[in-house]
Amino acid sequence: MDGPSGSGKGTISALVAERLGWRLLDSGALYRAVGYAAGMAGLDLSDVEAMTRCAHGTKIQFRPAMDAGETRVVVNGHDATDELRTETAGAAASAIASMPSVREALVALQLGFRKAPGLVADGRDMGTVIFPDAAYKVFLTASAAERAKRRYKQLKEKGLSVTLGGLQREIEARDSRDASRAVAPLKPAEDALLVDTTGMGIDEVVAKVLAVVQP
Numbered sequence: 001m002d003g004p005s006g007s008g009k010g011t012i013s014a015l016v017a018e019r020l021g022w023r024l025l026d027s028g029a030l031y032r033a034v035g036y037a038a039g040m041a042g043l044d045l046s047d048v049e050a051m052t053r054c055a056h057g058t059k060i061q062f063r064p065a066m067d068a069g070e071t072r073v074v075v076n077g078h079d080a081t082d083e084l085r086t087e088t089a090g091a092a093a094s095a096i097a098s099m100p101s102v103r104e105a106l107v108a109l110q111l112g113f114r115k116a117p118g119l120v121a122d123g124r125d126m127g128t129v130i131f132p133d134a135a136y137k138v139f140l141t142a143s144a145a146e147r148a149k150r151r152y153k154q155l156k157e158k159g160l161s162v163t164l165g166g167l168q169r170e171i172e173a174r175d176s177r178d179a180s181r182a183v184a185p186l187k188p189a190e191d192a193l194l195v196d197t198t199g200m201g202i203d204e205v206v207a208k209v210l211a212v213v214q215p
């Protein structure tokens with residue numbers, strides 16, 4: 001499941017994985033975790049060698065939530081779930097994700113998630129680079145305005161101080177960087193099902209994806 005920021009990849013992937021009883025990989029969380037670990041260590045995010053060492057050395061664990069809440073992401077022993085969801089963490093992740101050696105450092109970890117009975121993986125290059133032989137590929141999109149509105153609502157609910165205009169600019173800048181980088185750019189795989197979720201509810205999108213996976 002690939003697509004730009006706020007298209008609903010994480011939400012739809014989690015629901016589809018739950019319905020199918022498959023595993024889930026939030027690959028964006030890996031890039032966010034490395035950016036976060038680098039920040040905590042006071043490293044320069046533009047230093048490719050330091051970021052590559054950091055990508056190799058960061059311990060990232062996904063822990064199921066105690067209640068029905070979201071999966072916790074533990075970075076070097078610290079529960080960083082809330083810090084990782086900010087747009088600042090997204091921008092840092094996007095910056096280091098343009099470094100080929102950082103991407104390379106995270107490949108084996110991602111491939112390790114591929115286990116029976118199945119895996120739903122969300123990111124930017126799941127269908128094009130990491131799992132090119134995936135049985136089903138979906139590319140979710142939505143207009144930038146709609147994606148910004150969704151993110152605004154999500155962050156406001158978490159009590160964060162954000163503006164709609166500011167979020168839309170940040171989202172557009174991140175998408176543009178992710179789509180224009182030389183390695184593993186954000187783009188649909190040739191054989192992906194394209195779903196424009198603008199104006200579609202979450203249940204509708206889940207049903208559309210499940211209709212393909214379970215025809």
Ligand SMILES: Nc1ncnc2c1ncn2[C@@H]1O[C@H](COP(=O)(O)OP(=O)(O)OP(=O)(O)O)[C@@H](O)[C@H]1O
Pocket residue numbers: 003004005006007008009010011012028090150151153154197200201202205
């Ligand atoms: N079809 C939809 N209709 C309304 N809201 C949606 C829809 N899909 C997702 N959302 C909401 O939009 C917000 C962003 O969704 P989500 O985090 O799944 O996007 P994403 O593509 O994984 O983003 P990112 O790449 O930045 O992690 C969430 O609050 C989610 O509940």
Ligand SMILES: Nc1ccn([C@H]2C[C@H](O)[C@@H](COP(=O)(O)O)O2)c(=O)n1
Pocket residue numbers: 005027028029031032090093094097098122123124125126174178
């Ligand atoms: N497969 C992936 C996943 C993520 N990234 C980079 C680019 C994104 O802007 C950033 C954060 O991802 P998100 O949590 O918003 O899905 O990480 C990538 O390059 N490849």
